[in-house]
Amino acid sequence: MSNPATISTNVAVDAVKDDLQLSTERGPRPKPFFTTNRIILYSILVVACLYYLFPLYVMIVTSFKTMPEIRFGNIFAPPVEFTGEAWAKAWASACTGLTCQGLSPGFWNSVKILIPSVIVSTSVAAVNGYALVNWRFKGSEIFFSILIFGSFIPYQVMIYPLVIITRELNIFGSIWAVILVHMVFGMPILTLLFRNYFASLPVELFKAARVDGAGFWRIFFEIMLPMSLPIIVVALILQVTGIWNDFLFGVVFAGTQNYPMTVQLNNIVNSAQGSPEYNVNMAATILTGLVPLVIYFISGRLFVRGIAAGAVKG
Amino acid sequence: MTQAPPSDTARRKSGFARAIEHMFTRNIPAKIAATPMVTTVLVVFIGCTIWTIWYSFTGSRLLPSNEFVGLAQYERLFSTSRWNVSVRNLLFYGAFSLVFTLSIGFLLAVLMDQKIRFESAFRTIMLYPFALSFIVTGLVWQWIMNPTLGLQGTLRNMGWESFTFDWIARGDMVLYALLIAGLWQGTGFVMVLMLAGLRSIDDEIWKAARVDGIPAWRTYLFIVLPMMRGVFVTAVVLVGAGIVRLYDLVVALTNGGPGISSEVPAKYVYDYMFTAGNIGQGLAASTMMLVSVIIIIVPWAYLEFGGRGKNQ
């Protein structure tokens, strides 16, 4: 937590804050738009973007086609007969066993799991990071190392003991169990991010507050938290994405009444009712991915800024 | 190998004992605040690891039992061709994935760092797949790689009869198909990390490099790159953890096929624990995964986090 590092990371935060106005003094010399190098540069970037965009394009186009058109076998072609039927079916009438309500019931269940899980896991990790940086105690770094190591353990290994633990806590099959599991598995990465971020804040702030006699929680709420917006956004995005996309924990731990949207996606995609309806599959896929995508697009800039601050220092 | 885990644990335990001694003497609110972390580490990450290791020496089937069978589960594991193929696949995929994710991520970040226009549009496009799950990634690439209805079929229908893109159906190429999908999902995030790292490099460095007349590419490679160690650490942790856990993508894209040519260890663990109802075998496989992670990560993590912690 030496000062030069802190300052340079702050510079990074500021620099990324407004990337359109990056100082012209740093980095390679700015160049005019039309030179051979520039053309090569943009060509590479455009080709890269085609690779990233192609699957999204295919998903969208396929979801608006009819099945006969899909069987015709041209994934590039835009739909000749533009139809939203697949979307309607995916949302409201695709069947899972006996219930033919599409993805819609799962959507609200996912929201119900998502909100408390994100709040709890992010809060706990924020406090962890803060304690690890500003309130070290003996062994705190060992705990942290084990935590990071824990992020490499395959989830599947943990399901069984976690079922036993949540059973003993008497919360298995409730929303609390799934919150607990998401807190546990989100903890390594989130704690790493918060720890790095808090380490990049000027230590003088903390020291001054200590001199003023502020305690653990007061410093946290009044000084640290208000400065943590960028990293909170990163944490939120990682957690919203991870938790929304989770299948296994939701279905095992959350209980029957709370099966998340991904379960219905799995049922729709994996149960061939007659011939597979690729258009419905694609529509269902996009619908399921929509929440993390929207949140990501809304907060993209903050996300990048937070990554810069939280991950760079490492 | 069988001796290592218990002694390792014992050593950790004494560390905890000391930590607990101090717990009620100093920084009480901080310790209360750290309780969830400490509990998680002790109960879940250490407790469940010990649980896993112990039951891998038992003949547990659908339910855990304490019938000790020695190394029988491991003997069976190492003589199972599916497990050996899974390990080979993971090594291959992991090496390629790590190298390509980091190098493509860095390269794209350097390109994005050239004061380009529409930077934020480019960035958004490269990063959005990261918001999608591996299941979605697997499904969409499976659709694109579908030999009859996907890219291959389309181009053949358009008249390019000899076009071949059937990696997903070929045992010798299927891991590359996995790579294409995995890189699609993950490189954007690494690019953003790297870009942030590049932007955190002090201006003075660039000025000095220019004064000395060093070309930009050499500055990136020999001056800037070594200064971005922190970013690389974060990226390696994130990418590496994803590789070891590789499961969803395989299930959604290939389900281990064709044959067993894209099986991975996490899938072996899951299949034997749940489908085959053989917990002992599944846990022996996961213990081997843990051991290999320990061998690779612990010395490094200790230097990176534990070691530096003491210097601060």
Added chain:
Amino acid sequence: MNRYVLAGAVSAAALLGATAVHAADLEVTHWWTSAGEAAAVAEFARVFEEQTGHNWVDSALAGSGTGANPVIISRIIGGNPMGATQMNTGRDAEELIQAGLMRDLTDIAEEMNISEFYVDETLLEPCTYEGRIYCFPVNIHSWDWLWLSTAAYEEIGQPVPTNWNEYVESWPALEEAGILPFGLASGWPIAGIPGVLIAGVGGSDLVLSINRDKSVDAVRSDEFRAVAEALDDIRSVVSPETMVPSFGDVGNQLLTGEAAGNIHGDWLQGDLQVAGGVPGEDYECLPALGMGDQLTGGGDSFFFPVLPDGTDPEVVEAQTELARLLISPEAQLAFNLKKGSMPIRTDIDLSGANTCMQKAIGLLDNGLLPSGDFALSSDTQQQLQDLSIEFLDNDSISIDEYIDRYASIIESAD
């Protein structure tokens, strides 16, 4: 179909003495999500709701092994059991039974006198532990079917084969005409094929000595070598490029004549039916590959987990009523006609069943052979599945190596 339903309704109503005081919600988990399966389970739900006034809360999970099994098992272990669950008839749940997590159904069985009408008492063996009964098989499924496409054989101008050997002989002509000789779905559908070949090509004795007696010598016998050679024949005509994602797709390939044949369990019929296929016209079915006179069988069973203390007694009562109902004539008839499986009762009129099912019923009189899913532990099944999937994909595994590995799995089977 209505007349059977009516006929059954009377006896079912008689069985259910007490009507529910108030409606209870009973959650039922199952992995019947394909078209034919969903139609079949809907019959159970309908009869249950009509007869008892309770609510069937449907909890379907796609993917038997990877999707549903972990959830079902972890919920029972975790103390949050469902009211009832479907599982394979066999040994998947034996430890749950031994651990006392499943409800004892012996009283219901005795009250209904199930020995009077159960088609084959061996079916109840996996459900029985220390003389008590813990689950009810609700149908008999058999893998032992060769499905053949009428359209494909019309195209090459040959009669539809009547047994495995004729079928294999027709492959060159099919390939020449650009028709897939053997349609195949990737993954678990491959796992059932060796068992069918053992019964059809190897014969009933081979089935008994491998599946029941776990005899390694039987695996090393000439009969088994013929089985491995037949599997090798299949290997020569299938390739990953032509495999389809699910067994339902193979059904469509058969109906369109894209593929000429397929070995798959009788539940394929449910999907063929939903897709509008008529046996004898659009497809032919050969039980036991047209060679044997006995079928290997397993099927689905219902388990009723022990519910935690403090559960509404009405729910426990609903369990009891569902248990009775599932094996009642009405539900059995309605369910099995849709599922394409054989009922477990001998006393119901199956004249409404199609020709394939009639053939199966005829063979049932010769007694049922224990199939792999019935007699082997899921661990052994998984290993055999891994082996078969690897063998079918990898030409470098010789027949001898296949036999050796099969033998070593059977040797360690329990």
